[in-house]
Amino acid sequence: xxxxxxxxxxxxxxxxxxxxxxxxxxxxxxxxxxxxxxxxxxxxxxxxxxxxxxxxxxxxxxxxxxxxxxxxxxxxxxxxxxxxxxxxxxxxxxxxxxxxxxxxxxxxxxxxxxxxxxxxxxxxxxxxxxxxxxxxxxxxxxxxxxxxxxxxxxxxxxxxxxxxxxxxxxxxxxxxxxxxxxxxxxxxxxxxxxxxxxxxxxxxxxxxxxxxxxxxxxxxxxxxxxxxxxxxxxxxxxxxxxxxxxxxxxxxxxxxxxxxxxxxxxxxxxxxxxxxxxxxxxxxxxxxxxxxx
Amino acid sequence: xxxxxxxxxxxxxxxxxxxxxxxxxxxxxxxxxxxxxxxxxxxxxxxxxxxxxxxxxxxxxxxxxxxxxxxxxxxxxxxxxxxxxxxxxxxxxxxxxxxxxxxxxxxxxxxxxxxxxxxxxxxxxxxxxxxxxxxxxxxxxxxxxxxxxxxxxxxxxxxxxxxxxxxxxxxxxxxxxxxxxxxxxxxxxxxxxxxxxxxxxxxxxxxxxxxxxxxxxxxxxxxxxxxxxxxxxxxxxxxxxxxxxxxxxxxxxxxxxxxxxxxxxxxxxxxxxxxxxxxxxxxxxxxxxxxxxxxxxxxxxxxxxxxxxxxxxxxxxxxxxxxxxxxxxxxxxxxxxxxxxxxxxxxx
Numbered sequence: 001x002x003x004x005x006x007x008x009x010x011x012x013x014x015x016x017x018x019x020x021x022x023x024x025x026x027x028x029x030x031x032x033x034x035x036x037x038x039x040x041x042x043x044x045x046x047x048x049x050x051x052x053x054x055x056x057x058x059x060x061x062x063x064x065x066x067x068x069x070x071x072x073x074x075x076x077x078x079x080x081x082x083x084x085x086x087x088x089x090x091x092x093x094x095x096x097x098x099x100x101x102x103x104x105x106x107x108x109x110x111x112x113x114x115x116x117x118x119x120x121x122x123x124x125x126x127x128x129x130x131x132x133x134x135x136x137x138x139x140x141x142x143x144x145x146x147x148x149x150x151x152x153x154x155x156x157x158x159x160x161x162x163x164x165x166x167x168x169x170x171x172x173x174x175x176x177x178x179x180x181x182x183x184x185x186x187x188x189x190x191x192x193x194x195x196x197x198x199x200x201x202x203x204x205x206x207x208x209x210x211x212x213x214x215x216x217x218x219x220x221x222x223x224x225x226x227x228x229x230x231x232x233x234x235x236x237x238x239x240x241x242x243x244x245x246x247x248x249x250x251x252x253x254x255x256x257x258x259x260x261x262x263x264x265x266x267x268x269x270x271x272x273x274x275x276x277x278x279x280x281x282x283x284x285x286x287x288x289x290x291x292x293x
Numbered sequence: 294x295x296x297x298x299x300x301x302x303x304x305x306x307x308x309x310x311x312x313x314x315x316x317x318x319x320x321x322x323x324x325x326x327x328x329x330x331x332x333x334x335x336x337x338x339x340x341x342x343x344x345x346x347x348x349x350x351x352x353x354x355x356x357x358x359x360x361x362x363x364x365x366x367x368x369x370x371x372x373x374x375x376x377x378x379x380x381x382x383x384x385x386x387x388x389x390x391x392x393x394x395x396x397x398x399x400x401x402x403x404x405x406x407x408x409x410x411x412x413x414x415x416x417x418x419x420x421x422x423x424x425x426x427x428x429x430x431x432x433x434x435x436x437x438x439x440x441x442x443x444x445x446x447x448x449x450x451x452x453x454x455x456x457x458x459x460x461x462x463x464x465x466x467x468x469x470x471x472x473x474x475x476x477x478x479x480x481x482x483x484x485x486x487x488x489x490x491x492x493x494x495x496x497x498x499x500x501x502x503x504x505x506x507x508x509x510x511x512x513x514x515x516x517x518x519x520x521x522x523x524x525x526x527x528x529x530x531x532x533x534x535x536x537x538x539x540x541x542x543x544x545x546x547x548x549x550x551x552x553x554x555x556x557x558x559x560x561x562x563x564x565x566x567x568x569x570x571x572x573x574x575x576x577x578x579x580x581x582x583x584x585x586x587x588x589x590x591x592x593x594x595x596x597x598x599x600x601x602x603x604x605x606x607x608x609x610x611x612x613x614x615x616x617x618x619x620x621x622x623x624x625x626x627x628x629x630x631x632x633x634x635x636x637x638x639x640x641x
Contacts, residue, residue, distance in 0.1 A: 185379040188346055193393035193448055194367040203392075207383035290382060290428050 093171025123229025
């Protein structure tokens with residue numbers, strides 16, 4: 001073997017020692033390259049461009065846009081309604097997943113398939129359908145007005161309703177597998193030890209489902225923050241009241257205020273990133289403590 | 294004799310499949326009984342029915358003289374240890390053991406200080422002191438199983454039920470835990486029923502062994518009795534190694550082949566019979582049942598010689614000492630004779 005050949009082998013070995021555990025699985029180099037280039041091309045470069053664009057506005061202007069009442073109201077609505085919707089979905093999705101996993105009823109498979117509809121439906125279609133239902137003269141909207149004196153469509157509540165709709169599948173699909181193999185024998189053990197049904201649910205089953213539930217809620221929240229199509233129809237888009245941040249970005253773009261749009265976008269990015277980071281940190285702590293997420 | 298647990302004529306089917314077909318069993322207080330059988334024999338179903346985890350179609354279960362039929366799981370006060378531990382993953386070892394005490398209705402719940410004392414005592418009993426704050430994921434299989442046992446004992450169970458308690462553990466840990474469980478049972482004296490498919494485990498551990506096959510109870514008895522006097526060919530073959538010879542029984546004497554005959558052990562068999570012979574009861578001899586050596590291999594301290602005989606079903610396995618002259622001559626392909634000292638005769 002030539003000297004350069006053995007040299008290159010040594011370099012490659014050193015590379016492997018630094019970069020990864022020895023493994024019999026081939027393809028580390030290739031998959032690592034694809035991972036990094038995809039991440040770079042699809043995520044990092046666009047995000048960097050966004051931040052660059054926002055940075056081009058100058059500090060004073062950035063601050064002005066970021067603290068303008070309209071921007072703050074839009075951000076508050078987007079994140080607030082997304083959080084509310086995610087919490088509603090946490091409860092509702094848990095019940096749906098429970099029913100689908102635990103009970104066998106006619107049409108179960110159909111219902112199970114229907115859960116994914118919000119994924120599949122064009123968001124505009126969903127938005128229009130929801131608006132028709134919840135508008136003051138719609139099926140649900142009329143009842144809501146009659147019974148509770150509440151107006152749903154064209155208010156922040158309407159935004160939350162649309163976000164509940166788009167977020168549900170994330171929660172259900174995250175919990176389902178955990179509930180499905182959530183060891184029957186653990187529940188039987190609890191019952192034999194004398195635990196009531198409620199105690200079993202709250203002390204044994206829910207803690208086991210919690211990590212998956214948190215993942216699902218985080219996904220639903222992230223999706224809801226960025227949701228546009230299904231919201232703009234039902235929201236009414238009154239500035240300062242029912243105008244979501246993504247819409248504000250579109251409005252700014254239409255007014256050729258690219259820097260302003262980029263600033264709002266970068267703000268959303270930062271808040272979302274922090275929220276997801278917090279959830280990840282929580283899950284890492286759980287993994288350290290219990291040995292799994 | 295007082296009785297701690299009575300199972301009467303229990304019937305259970307899963308769809309068309311009969312899992313239990315009229316099983317009856319009495320267990321005395323403090324007794325350790327093994328339910329032994331192959332998979333699908335109904336042993337786990339029986340255990341789960343006693344626990345109240347399976348609804349049965351017929352028969353009844355009594356704890357002492359109390360009918361268990363209408364009892365809730367809580368009121369049954371059963372300590373159940375699952376094969377895969379079924380520990381609560383989000384609770385540490387201490388909280389797992391304390392669960393049953395904390396779950397009691399407010400009026401019957403012991404004060405917190407007493408719960409602490411009792412859980413600590415139980416963790417000492419299962420030799421897990423110092424591991425109170427570990428979560429199940431941080432415990433080994435044997436440790437998890439001992440937490441599960443302590444958890445089951447915490448509710449002061451009337452009956453302790455163990456479902457293949459050592460099934461998921463490796464051989465060395467199994468042996469240790471087996472001896473340890475035997476000691477523990479002698480100290481605490483809980484009436485215990487445990488399921489296993491390992492005959493060695495059942496024979497070594499249990500006061501009595503109940504052998505199930507196809508949803509029927511084939512035999513119940515002390516390990517010695519079962520081994521020495523198996524009630525059926527199934528029991529004989531399931532409780533230990535056995536060679537199966539084909540022979541005839543006439544007037545209480547069994548014959549293998551034309552010439553070789555032996556005192557017939559038991560059973561009202563007449564005519565064609567299956568004669569089951571433990572490896573220890575058959576030896577190479579200068580005359581007897583003819584056969585041809587088909588294999589020889591090391592078996593512990595001795596040799597195990599495999600012999601094909603026209604009078605046996607399957608291979609006959611014979612143990613011999615390596616320095617035995619007949620064994621040294623028994624090369625593969627060599628003709629040999631077998632002497633049968635004892636046999637269990639069953640209808641062919």
